[in-house]
Amino acid sequence: GQNIDQPTEMTATEGAIVQINCTYQTSGFNGLFWYQQHAGEAPTFLSYNVLDGLEEKGRFSSFLSRSKGYSYLLLKELQMKDSASYLCAQAAGNKLTFGGGTRVLVKP
Amino acid sequence: EAGVAQSPRYKIIEKRQSVAFWCNPISGHATLYWYQQILGQGPKLLIQFQNNGVVDDSQLPKDRFSAERLKGVDSTLKIQPAKLEDSAVYLCASSLMGDTEAFFGQGTRLTVV
Numbered sequence: 001g002q003n004i005d006q007p008t009e010m011t012a013t014e015g016a017i018v019q020i021n022c023t024y025q026t027s028g029f030n031g032l033f034w035y036q037q038h039a040g041e042a043p044t045f046l047s048y049n050v051l052d053g054l055e056e057k058g059r060f061s062s063f064l065s066r067s068k069g070y071s072y073l074l075l076k077e078l079q080m081k082d083s084a085s086y087l088c089a090q091a092a093g094n095k096l097t098f099g100g101g102t103r104v105l106v107k108p
Numbered sequence: 109e110a111g112v113a114q115s116p117r118y119k120i121i122e123k124r125q126s127v128a129f130w131c132n133p134i135s136g137h138a139t140l141y142w143y144q145q146i147l148g149q150g151p152k153l154l155i156q157f158q159n160n161g162v163v164d165d166s167q168l169p170k171d172r173f174s175a176e177r178l179k180g181v182d183s184t185l186k187i188q189p190a191k192l193e194d195s196a197v198y199l200c201a202s203s204l205m206g207d208t209e210a211f212f213g214q215g216t217r218l219t220v221v
Contacts, residue, residue: 030207042199042212043151087150094206095164096141100150 004099006088011105018075020102022088026069031091034062034073037101038084046086047073078106110134112213114200120219126188129216133181133202139163140177141210142185143199151199157183158206190220 004024012018024032031050035043049055049064049071061074073086085101113132121127133140138159143151154173156163159180168175172191177183187194197217201210 033209042214044212045209048209089210091207094158095153095156096201096203096207096210097153098143098150103148 004088004090004097006086006099006102008100009103009105011107012075012078014078014080014106014108016078018078018104020073020075020086020088020104022071022073022099024069024071024088024090024099025092026066028092029066029069029090030093032062032064032071033089033091033096034060034071035087035089035098036084037087043087075104080106080108082106112200112202112211114198114213114216116216117214118217118219120221121190123192123220124189126186127190127218128187129185129198129200129218131183131185131200131213133183133200134211137202137204137211138180139203139206139208139210140183141199141201141203142175142183143201145197145199145215147196154185154198156206163206187218190218192220194218195220 006022034046037043047062054063059076064071083106087101088099140157142154145151154168155165155175157177175185197215199215200213203210
């Protein structure tokens with residue numbers, strides 16, 4: 001299977017910036033997704049990268065380097081409601097495989 | 109557009125009992141996934157269907173878990189007999205194709221006691 005690695009937990013202050021890194025195996029790569037999951041809820045789509053570079057969507061941006069098997073999700077101007085788990089998911093070989101998720105805690 | 113529907117939302121059963129979950133994907137989505145998510149972990153793929161054919165079931169414990177997707181639309185996931193370690197949220201998701209954005213249902217929270 002695909003090994004997808006991301007940190008388990010991160011803590012940041014309201015208004016700050018947090019960067020969540022994700023590494024994956026490059027074989028058969030078709031795209032990289034980021035999902036947000038609040039406690040007790042289903043994952044919801046945040047972003048998708050298939051080409052190298054930065055994709056910006058409001059306060060959230062996602063970066064991809066295909067040669068390095070690396071992506072990050074950047075959360076700017078953190079708000080309390082951003083406290084959630086952030087899941088990195090790789091599309092490869094017609095499948096979607098998730099990492100373990102990074103739990104982000106935003107403190108006042 | 110209606111989302112992915114799952115039922116039931118919650119289920120409590122005793123170990124060695126059987127349980128079934130139902131999923132209705134978004135209309136027109138050929139790919140349907142069943143994921144198991146244990147508390148504090150990411151979703152783990154159990155089985156993936158493309159229309160009514162199985163694409164991947166390599167992580168499905170086939171001695172106790174089974175799934176079907178008759179007519180390429182609705183799907184059911186069954187556990188028989190259940191074990192304590194099966195306690196988790198079972199998420200159904202669908203997508204147009206296997207490597208496009210997946211849309212998730214609300215999940216079924218299973219507690220095995």
